[in-house]
Amino acid sequence: MTATYPSLLLVGCGKMGGALLRGWLAKGLNGRQVAVLQPSRSVADELTPHGVAVVASLAELSADFVPQFVVVAVRPNQLAEACAPLKDAKAVQGAGVISIVAGISVVRLQELFPQASAIVRAMPNLPVEVQRGMTSLFAAPDTKVEAKGEVEALFASLGKTLWLGKEEQILLTTALAGSGPAYVFLLAQAMAEAGQTLGLSATDSALLARATVSGSGLLLDKRTEDAATLVAEVAVAGGVTEAALQSGLQQDLPRGLRTALEAGLARAKALG
Numbered sequence: 001m002t003a004t005y006p007s008l009l010l011v012g013c014g015k016m017g018g019a020l021l022r023g024w025l026a027k028g029l030n031g032r033q034v035a036v037l038q039p040s041r042s043v044a045d046e047l048t049p050h051g052v053a054v055v056a057s058l059a060e061l062s063a064d065f066v067p068q069f070v071v072v073a074v075r076p077n078q079l080a081e082a083c084a085p086l087k088d089a090k091a092v093q094g095a096g097v098i099s100i101v102a103g104i105s106v107v108r109l110q111e112l113f114p115q116a117s118a119i120v121r122a123m124p125n126l127p128v129e130v131q132r133g134m135t136s137l138f139a140a141p142d143t144k145v146e147a148k149g150e151v152e153a154l155f156a157s158l159g160k161t162l163w164l165g166k167e168e169q170i171l172l173t174t175a176l177a178g179s180g181p182a183y184v185f186l187l188a189q190a191m192a193e194a195g196q197t198l199g200l201s202a203t204d205s206a207l208l209a210r211a212t213v214s215g216s217g218l219l220l221d222k223r224t225e226d227a228a229t230l231v232a233e234v235a236v237a238g239g240v241t242e243a244a245l246q247s248g249l250q251q252d253l254p255r256g257l258r259t260a261l262e263a264g265l266a267r268a269k270a271l272g
């Protein structure tokens, strides 16, 4: 089903901004409803054919382009410079602001966008590009229900969404689900390297690891059982998988992931 989209000004179109925009375009967002503000205009060749206006400054925007939402997708250390031209810009007066910038609080966003009609923090992850994303959302307390609904629909078109009750929870969802695809890709890389070390060719091992991780993700999405039940389904008593898990992985992986999340959480706090 094609979603109905608001008009968007995307500030920064790198890995995550690009993943979002590719996801929305694939779902039916009309490129003419979107402008990308990015000084280098490095994405112009890819996006201009979709009708997206890629501009290096607000002055280049067509006078009749009025975004309903500004989506901020720059790195935390680029935020102040990227937002400075937007603060008093007529083109974005009355627009809602959605920030995907890790660690940057609603209070800080309100300082940067005093005229915003709504402020929402969103923490998506890279699978939004293939409409399998997970996005956590937190809205400034005075955000209108309609605006929250529009933001939710925007991200729900690219996967699952979760509204958070407390702002600090977004630090943890950043470390868990924002960073999460990297843990899964690392698992695929580690499986491929282990297979190669033990005798498979690099190509065969990479194929086996990649297809196993992606197929397991799809299965996890389709089945209703929890992950632990699916582990037990593969690891039958006395079998190969049980022996492999009991070699130490079943203890080391959860421990390692908990430590990783704690480190990610600390970094997300420090960015703010």
Ligand SMILES: NC(=O)c1ccc[n+]([C@@H]2O[C@H](COP(=O)([O-])OP(=O)(O)OC[C@H]3O[C@@H](n4cnc5c(N)ncnc54)[C@H](OP(=O)(O)O)[C@@H]3O)[C@@H](O)[C@H]2O)c1
Pocket: 011, 012, 013, 014, 015, 016, 017, 018, 037, 038, 039, 040, 041, 042, 073, 074, 075, 076, 078, 081, 082, 083, 100, 101, 102, 123, 124, 125, 126, 178, 179
């Ligand atoms: N990557 C992820 O998986 C992920 C997941 C969740 C959230 N996030 C958040 O998403 C944000 C962007 O991360 P990223 O990984 O996409 O980084 P990135 O690939 O470095 O993208 C940053 C983008 O901002 C542009 N930019 C730099 N200065 C700008 C300015 N003054 N005005 C407008 N655009 C400017 C960059 O353009 P040039 O490259 O041409 O300079 C680039 O397109 C971060 O705050 C991060 O916390 C990322």
